Amino acid sequence: MSAARYDPYDFANRRHIGPTRAEIDAMVETVGAKSLHGLIDETLPPGIRQDERIDFGVSLSEGHSLERMRRVANRNRLVVSLIGQGYYGTVMPPAIQRNIFENPAWYTAYSPYQPEISQGRLEALINFQTMVCDLTGLDVANASLLDEATAGAEAMAMAKRIAKSEATTFFVDKDCLPQTIAVVKTRAEPFGWTVVVGDPFTDLDPKAVFGALFQYPGAGGAVHDFTAPIAGLHEAGAVAAVAADPLALTLLKPPGEMGADIAVGSTQRFGVPIGFGGPHAAYMATRDAHKRTLPGRIVGVSIDAKGKRAYRLALQTREQHIRREKATSNICTSQVLLAVVASMYAVFHGPAGLKAIAARVHRDAVRLAEGIEQLGFKVEPKAFFDTITVEVGAFQGLILRSAVENGVNLRKIGSDRIGISTDEKVRPDVVEAVWRAFGGTELRFREEYPEPRLPEALKRTSDFLSHPIFHMNRAESEMTRYMRRLADRDLALDRAMIPLGSCTMKLNATAEMLPISWPQFADIHPFAPKDQTAGYHELIGDLSQKLCEITGYDAISMQPNSGAQGEYAGLLAIRRYHHARGDSHRTVCLIPSSAHGTNPASAQMCGMSVVVVGAKPDSDVDLDDFRAKAQAHGPNLAACMITYPSTHGVFEEHVREICDIVHGHGGQVYIDGANMNAMVGLARPGDIGGDVSHLNLHKTFCIPHGGGGPGMGPIGVKSHLTPFLPGHPETGGEGAVSAAPYGSASILPISWSYCLMMGGRGLTQATRVAILNANYIAARLKDAYPILFHGRNDRVAHECIVDIRPFSKSAGVTVDDVAKRLIDAGFHPPTMSWPVAGTLMIEPTESETKAEIDRFCDAMLGIREEIRAIEEGRADKQNNPLKHAPHTVQDLIGEWDRPYSREAACFPAGSLGIDKYWPPVNRVDNAYGDRNLMCSCPPPEAYAPIAAE
Structure with missing residues (x-):
């Protein structure tokens, strides 16, 4: 019996790609595809597939990557x-x-x-x-x-x-x-x-x-x-x-x-x-x-279901995703x-x-x-x-x-x-x-x-x-x-896995994180003489080149230091382009109704008038509506903003036609890069008609979310927009959108290390597995929950949307109830009620192992059985584990007058035993927090008892 073949590529990329080869084969079988490559062929429209593979050379091991990073860091003079x-x-x-x-x-x-x-x-x-x-x-x-x-x-x-x-x-x-x-x-x-x-x-x-x-x-x-x-x-x-x-x-x-x-x-x-x-x-x-x-964002003080003090984000109705084109900030x-x-x-x-x-x-x-x-x-x-x-x-x-x-x-x-x-x-x-x-x-x-x-x-x-x-x-x-x-x-x-749709919570590898603490990166002033920052310029130059190869664009600006700033910078580039051509009257921006709230907010901040385009029942952009509105506003059309794959987790078939319509009327196409994790190595936005895109490096390219930041949202543009990228007073340019010339430069080593260690082959495989993992979840859950949207061959892209709305009528269970019950199982809930109210948008990413994905699916299936118990009258409609979720460790002590057991409350399907995560508070009362707004530390008399806990 011969020893298993050692594949350095497979070993190196297991860092970021969760499932083993054997697990990939099993998951492919579950989704009903012949192979992983076959699944991708079934999922992506053939007309958008890129012709050439990404080629960054041989992927580097952790040791070699850190050696390369150290050489580059040492080119920065302290x-x-x-x-x-x-x-x-x-x-x-x-x-x-x-x-x-x-x-x-x-x-x-x-x-x-x-x-x-x-x-x-x-x-x-x-x-x-x-x-x-x-x-x-x-x-x-x-x-x-x-x-x-x-x-x-x-x-x-x-x-x-x-x-x-x-x-x-x-x-x-x-x-x-x-x-x-x-x-x-x-x-x-x-x-x-x-x-x-x-x-x-x-x-x-x-x-x-x-x-x-x-x-x-x-x-x-x-x-x-x-x-x-x-x-x-x-x-x-x-x-x-x-x-x-x-x-x-x-x-x-x-x-x-x-x-x-x-x-x-x-x-x-x-x-x-x-x-x-x-x-x-x-x-x-x-x-x-x-x-x-x-x-x-403002953090406020509220109470939980038992009256215990709890913190929360306050005044949420002010957020740009609610106010959209009426927002004053993106x-x-x-x-x-x-x-x-x-x-x-x-x-x-x-x-x-x-x-x-x-x-x-x-x-x-x-x-x-x-x-x-x-x-x-x-x-x-x-x-x-x-x-x-x-x-x-x-x-x-x-x-x-x-x-x-x-x-x-x-x-x-x-x-x-x-x-x-x-x-x-x-x-x-x-x-x-x-x-x-x-x-x-x-x-x-x-x-x-x-x-x-x-x-x-x-x-x-x-x-x-x-x-x-x-x-x-x-x-x-x-x-x-x-x-x-x-x-x-x-x-x-x-x-645990954080399966947030559109947010791509993937591995932030330790080897990628280490260099940002090195003094050669951490202690460099952004206005230091250029001969002292050669390492940073080498890193930024090479990462920019790699991102251009990945996206199909001709130039990259690293200045935007968030995804929303990238949107803003990209639309400003389009605005300046039109003005330079004497087309300052072009101010109309077409945006699908399903777009993230920052899209219309960014357009408004750039002096554009937002015209909303409707969606068809299958979630695709209504092409007839899009064509009619482009025709109606043709002479004044500045741009359209689309997300690809769509916010519904689908590769729309008509994306090239959408781009052609806009270009035919003299407009520019902005493709939101929020879902780029489903495209790297398979399709390039710059090839399918995009003129500009932002990339969420804190999503697709492994910079961690940090609890809500830092982020980086560099923009890629076609050559005709290159002269209109943001400048900076320190480098003699105009149109700055952020304080520093290269935005949050000290976290760029993370994304560069990711590209070096994965190589083009690894990045492409990561995309395939991200799509596989999403389809695997959809396959495991489809008999228990409606899966809202599908693309060609009934496939989803890198995320799927589970519909909870039917259970509101059948059992009085809301999307909030399901989300909070997942916390009892030790999971962060998926994205709630966006882009469709009453739904959960699930994105597993390629980083999650089959075991963790199965644990999540077991938790969701267990919740479905709890819903079924309500539907069949075996559980009370108001007094059940879903309505009282999440449960804290305090729920294990004291009186218990609920019709379900403490064990059922605290250890649902999918939860871990010895490694159980205990939320510190029960369900937080949002309305109380807004009625009694307190946005600084509670007074000393309220603080002392908590400090003693």
């Missing part, structure tokens, strides 16, 4: 960057790095739409919101935004919504960060708003604007009191927003005490690595009166993982620790200023927090070069000034290196505290972070246990 401008050196406490940032219990979780299994993340986020409210002096904060620049743009849009002024001009402080000014201008242009940049104290006419954005402290270092300009705005019915550094706010008067309506900023310097520009959690806070116009992904890191940084240090860090940063800035002044240079401003500007005249180039030779990057300003920003990582040798660059070779660092240069009138007098959570015992043992307790309250991919 230089201390005192460039500032929103990006600062910071120290992530090792306990947070190991237990949050590098912990799959935190980084593999999904957005907390299911509160019962998200209590840990939600508590961390409400800590974040409390931190932001306290530091800014405002009432309500959201649970993070993408970056400071886009937060500034959101502040402008929010100001327009709440302003009493009819003006269409927005004022921006000239001392705002350059990237913020650029992104604000990009956002304003499609709305027809004018952006005026100037001095708030001499150039601002409150009566001529609907709002203004001030920077505090300014990009040049100045610290101003904006109380008077804010009062002037209010008198004119306009809105005041302040972009504020949260570390500075530990020492400085908060914006809320100046009268600001909105505060935005970045929490990057709260322990989050610079990472060549991201990801970082931005924040946004406002007054209570404006909370219902606040964009993004925000979908936030930056949860980074917001959690920032919140834990505040918990770890407490208010006294944060204030001590800020004071040290300020002292080092003062020391630098004093030394440079001794050398005869003029330093401005007189009052500052961490940033100074030095007039150097013709010596600028010499000093900048000397600084680099001494291991420090400084900021070039114009042709005769230099900017310097201190941070948490500055040490005496760094201060002396800067002095040497200015010619101060004899100057030496002195431990004596210099006289502060903060304006006396702006020193903070109010308390912050007074809640007990920010005063907990800061022993590492206690901190680690707190983080572990929160992680145990969540359900992430490290525990």
Whole structure:
């Protein structure tokens, strides 16, 4: 008997592809196909299949991939960057790095739409919101935004919504960060708003604007009191927003005490690595009166079915998927993982620790200023927090070069000034290196505290972070246990399959995650000289080339740092293309009724008018309706947006015809890349008629969801749209959509590693198995549940939709009941009620093993039997396991007056015995949470009993 054949390819790709070859054969038999390749032939329309295989060369082992990554990382030169401008050196406490940032219990979780299994993340986020409210002096904060620049743009849009002024001009402080000014201008242009940049104290006419954005402290270092300009705005019915550094706010008067309506900023310097520009959690806070116009997600406090306190996402009706083309923001992904890191940084240090860090940063800035002044240079401003500007005249180039030779990057300003920003990582040798660059070779660092240069009138007098959570015992043992307790309250991919349709919750391999913690990737400033970032540019260039090969596009922009930002950037490229051709009248965008809510919201943000196209009963786009509306709007047609495969999990047969219709009327085709996991290696959007697509790297290309972010949504375009990709002020371009030139660049090594380790052959096999797994689930469940939509040969694509609506009539069971009962079995529920109300959309991905998929199917079949018991009168219609789900460990003790057993309640079909997951709360009362809105940490008297649990 010969030994089994060893196949290096098979071994390497078992990392990402769950089923074994034998299991694949068994699953193929269950779905009734002759082979895996035969299943794909039955599923995909032949007219869309790509002709050539993806060829990336030989797939790399984990060891070889890490060696390759290390060589590339070493091409990035580690230089201390005192460039500032929103990006600062910071120290992530090792306990947070190991237990949050590098912990799959935190980084593999999904957005907390299911509160019962998200209590840990939600508590961390409400800590974040409390931190932001306290530091800014405002009432309500959201649970993070993408970056400071886009937060500034959101502040402008929010100001327009709440302003009493009819003006269409927005004022921006000239001392705002350059990237913020650029992104604000990009956002304003499609709305027809004018952006005026100037001095708030001499150039601002409150009566001529609907709002203004001030920077505090300014990009040049100045610290101003904006109380008077804010009062002037209010008198004119306009809105005041302040972009504020949260570390500075530990020492400085908060914006809320100046009268600001909105505060935005970045929490990057709260322990989050610079990472060549991201990801970082931005924040946004406002007054209570404006909370219902606040964009993004807000965590609130509610109760569960037994009256126990529980957290949840509040005010959900504000989300873009509800308001669609009426939405004022297309925000979908936030930056949860980074917001959690920032919140834990505040918990770890407490208010006294944060204030001590800020004071040290300020002292080092003062020391630098004093030394440079001794050398005869003029330093401005007189009052500052961490940033100074030095007039150097013709010596600028010499000093900048000397600084680099001494291991420090400084900021070039114009042709005769230099900017310097201190941070948490500055040490005496760094201060002396800067002095040497200015010619101060004899100057030496002195431990004596210099006289502060903060304006006396702006020193903070109010308390912050007074809640007990920010005063907990800061022993590492206690901190680690707190983080572990929160992680145990969540359900992430490290525990079980998360079968979310359209969200592609697949493996985030450890070997792909490791490099993002390396200093050569984590500690690089996005504005560092290009000769110091060769590794990043090699990585981005090669990944872009691979993505072009996968998609059939000619160019990639990595700047959009979420899928929604990718939509926005792609539509802006189409808008600029039409304008460049003199077709500015083309403003109509055709969007199918089933599209994700960010599609119409993004179109609206780009100044387009949304025309909704209907769907046929089989879920396909109604081609007759599409053709008629394209004809009716032909001269004004700008674009159409379609998702392929469709949001119903089907490869529509007429996609090429749809693209031809749009092109025939002079429009452009946007293909949403949300479902790209069903296409890689089999079909390319650029070949079937797409002009632009975004790619969710946090889905198809293995960047983890992080509990609701980080994300990356780069766009691929055909060559005619390449000139209209987003630029950036740092690289001399226009049309920036994000703060950093390459978006959240520090997580790109994950997707690149995925491509290197899988190779073209592995990526294609992953797609085939993703389609197989979805069809296998549909085959196992079809006799128990209606499977709503099918494509050719009754096949589904990478996901299937299970219809729960019939059971509402037969047994009083809703989709919520089924979803919550799956939690008892240890599963994250599938996507609920989208794209069809009362349904579950299931996507297993290729990463799940046959055993885990079978366990899920067993759970669903067990639920069907529980429904049948209700239908047949063997179970009470209101008092049954489905209606009371999920069940907690507390349900095992105390009185039990229900007609079903505790065992049936807590250990349904599909559940694990010894490894049972216990949700920390029973079903959460959403209505109570909205009626009694509380979006910061509960008061101490409510908190103490929970802390003792």
